[in-house]
Amino acid sequence: MNHQPPKAPLGIFPRSWSELRAGRIPGNIPIWVGILSELTEFGIFFVAYFIAKFNYPEAFSLGPQTVSTASGVTNTLILLSSSYFMAKAMINIRLDKRQKSARFLWLTFSCGCLYLLVKMAEFYWNHLHGFSTTSSQFFTIYYYMTFNHFLHVGLAACAILWVIFRLRKGAYSAKQHAGLEALAMYWHMIDLMWILIFPLLYVLR
Amino acid sequence: MKPLSKIEYYWWTLIAITLFNTFLGEEFESSALVSILVAITVMFKGLMIIDHFMELRHAHKYLRLMMRIYLIFFPSLIILTAFI
Numbered sequence: 001m002n003h004q005p006p007k008a009p010l011g012i013f014p015r016s017w018s019e020l021r022a023g024r025i026p027g028n029i030p031i032w033v034g035i036l037s038e039l040t041e042f043g044i045f046f047v048a049y050f051i052a053k054f055n056y057p058e059a060f061s062l063g064p065q066t067v068s069t070a071s072g073v074t075n076t077l078i079l080l081s082s083s084y085f086m087a088k089a090m091i092n093i094r095l096d097k098r099q100k101s102a103r104f105l106w107l108t109f110s111c112g113c114l115y116l117l118v119k120m121a122e123f124y125w126n127h128l129h130g131f132s133t134t135s136s137q138f139f140t141i142y143y144y145m146t147f148n149h150f151l152h153v154g155l156a157a158c159a160i161l162w163v164i165f166r167l168r169k170g171a172y173s174a175k176q177h178a179g180l181e182a183l184a185m186y187w188h189m190i191d192l193m194w195i196l197i198f199p200l201l202y203v204l205r
Numbered sequence: 206m207k208p209l210s211k212i213e214y215y216w217w218t219l220i221a222i223t224l225f226n227t228f229l230g231e232e233f234e235s236s237a238l239v240s241i242l243v244a245i246t247v248m249f250k251g252l253m254i255i256d257h258f259m260e261l262r263h264a265h266k267y268l269r270l271m272m273r274i275y276l277i278f279f280p281s282l283i284i285l286t287a288f289i
Contacts, residue, residue: 023265032268039275046279050286061235069227076223084216087258091212188259195250196279198223199243203230204283 027182035189038152042193045145049200056137061205063138066131071122072202075115076194079153082111083191086184096174098167105164108187112157119150142201149197152190159183215257222246240287244280251276 019025025032053060089104126132126139133143163183166172172180226246233239255276256262261269 017265017267019265022267023263023269025265025268026260036271043275043279046282050282053286054289064230069231073223073227077220080216080219080223083254083258084212087212090260185259188254191258192251192254192276195247195254196276199226199230199247199283203226203243204240205230205235 027185028178031182031185035185038189038193041148042196045141045148046196046200049141049145052137052141059136059138063136063142064202064205066129067142067202068122068125069202071118071125072198075118075122076198078111078115078118079191079194082108082115083188085111086187090177090181090184093167093172093177093180094174098170098172101172101180102164102167105160105167109157109160109164112153112160115153116150116157119146119153145197145201149190149193152193156183156187156190159186212257215253219250219253222250237287240283244283247280247283248277251280 016022085104085107089101089108092098092101092104131139133140160183163172163180166179226243229239229242252273255269255272259272261272
């Protein structure tokens with residue numbers, strides 16, 4: 001559990017939303033503004049998917065059978081493991097075990113890189129099999145979603161490097177680790193988005 | 206051998222559910238039942254991550270509520286599309 005003092009309210013939200021009344025905000029307020037914006041962005045992707053699937057059921061029935069399910073499953077397992085490593089990094093920083101926390105952050109970073117490699121291999125595999133953004137309505141949505149997600153993982157992986165650097169400089173401790181926690185929240189959000197994307201593009205026909 | 210902590214159990218459960226979902230998609234023809242099962246397992250996975258990895262279970266109630274609604278709403282659309 002976290003015992004950091006409540007953050008000062010921004011003064012733009014109702015009082016009932018304050019930490020004292022509604023509960024602790026993990027990380028910081030700006031990261032949650034970012035997370036909710038990203039959720040809105042991905043929400044638009046999901047709505048686009050369902051509208052397209054409703055209008056072009058054949059393309060969306062064939063599509064998942066042509067993409068590489070093995071890549072999709074591998075990336076899901078990689079991202080779930082990365083979320084676990086991130087949670088372990090948080091557990092260790094709360095115990096003031098900075099080295100161990102850094103080790104788990106490196107594991108999370110490695111998972112992020114591995115995800116990017118698998119995804120690049122998948123895009124190349126698609127290219128070799130003649131699939132592109134214009135192959136069908138399914139592939140338009142597929143590239144729209146997966147490439148956006150790819151960019152988010154890449155950016156968040158860079159953020160992990162920054163947090164590891166800050167951790168090594170002694171910026172985080174058991175008492176003060178809001179920055180690390182903010183990164184953890186963002187990383188878990190990326191994992192959540194993939195959990196929603198995976199069945200839509202690889203499982204359901 | 207060191208006993209597994211709670212977080213390890215959640216991790217292995219999430220992996221098992223992912224493999225189960227893939228098995229459903231690969232082995233069975235697309236049907237309403239498969240869609241419902243996939244949607245429910247996606248919801249469950251999402252809520253597990255929100256509660257135990259993001260630790261929102263004991264955090265800000267409105268953030269928790271927003272995240273939960275999101276992870277219930279979009280998988281519900283999978284069920285909806287299975288019937289239209």
